[in-house]
Amino acid sequence: MNLSLTNATLCPTDVWLKTPSIICMGTYTVNFLVGFPLNCYIIKLYLTRGRGLDVSVLFALSQSVAELIFSTAAPLPILCYVSDKLCFLNLIGFLVGSCMSARPLFQCCICVERYLAVVHPVTFLKYKPMRYRLTCAVVVWMHAIACGIIYVFYFPNMPHWIFGIMYIVILITDIFCCVSILKALCQPRPGMGQMEGVAMNAAKKKAFQLVSINLLTFLMQITPSATIFGLQPSLCQFTFDVAVSSNFITNIFAGFVQPVFFLHQAGKLTCRRCS
Secondary structure, three states: OHHHHHHHHHHHHHHHHHHHHHHHHHHHHHHHHHHHHHHHHHHHHHHHOOOOOOHHHHHHHHHHHHHHHHHHOOHHHHHHHHOHHHOOHHHHHHHHHHHHHHHHHHHHHHHHHHHHHHHOHHHHHHOOOHHHHHHHHHHHHHHHHHHHHHHHHHOOOOOOHHHHHHHHHHHHHHHHHHHHHHHHHHOOOOOOOHHHHHHHHHHHHHHHHHHHHHHHHHHHHHHHHHHHHHOHHHOOHHHHHHHHHHHHHHHHHHOOHHHHHHHHHOOOOOOOOOO
16 A cells, blocks of 8 residues: 555656657757748748848848757757667757857847947947947857857856856846847938838838737846846756756747748748638
């Protein structure tokens, strides 16, 4: 009787402890099966539309490359659940550490770029040439690679508060830029004719949609991460692990928002409204 009661007590706990792992494996699978072909197609569209690479999409292209690398790394953790011999911790640590830095940083670059274009157009035109954006992209990739190398030596026991501080700074920057853009877009410009006003309203509507999608993605990806990593010292290990697993799921699916929105803007989605 005691043995039966003991087993009945332990079984729900065992299932609860395995549930995050099962959910994570499912999330890894979805990220690879959906994220890999989706980002490959996005990168192809960036590289083949128009005459060569457009300077305005350099940061977006780099972000898609980071998302592609992140989705490519998805099968590696699944191998760790299968066998310890198939678990390449150093490679996982490098890819995870690099993508954890590159993804939000390139999102931040896109947001700052749009902030300058709307709020400070003169400064934007000054730094519009490719060399400035290319330099910024190289710096971000170097920072991401450095974070990946550091992550290799500590993974999986990385001091996450380091990323928490970076996420908090990026989050504040993103919110400031997005709110400033939305405020500037809502302000009417005097001295415009009727046709110019209609064109400006259409441009404002498109910019408002882009900025809103960016802000939504920022909040879904960075806010939970910044909160969890910031509260890590006050959380027990089990609670922290469950919170990180839940945030990982949200982070993965939030990464699909911008690619799908880009396909919608490019007219590549087959779904159409009924007339």
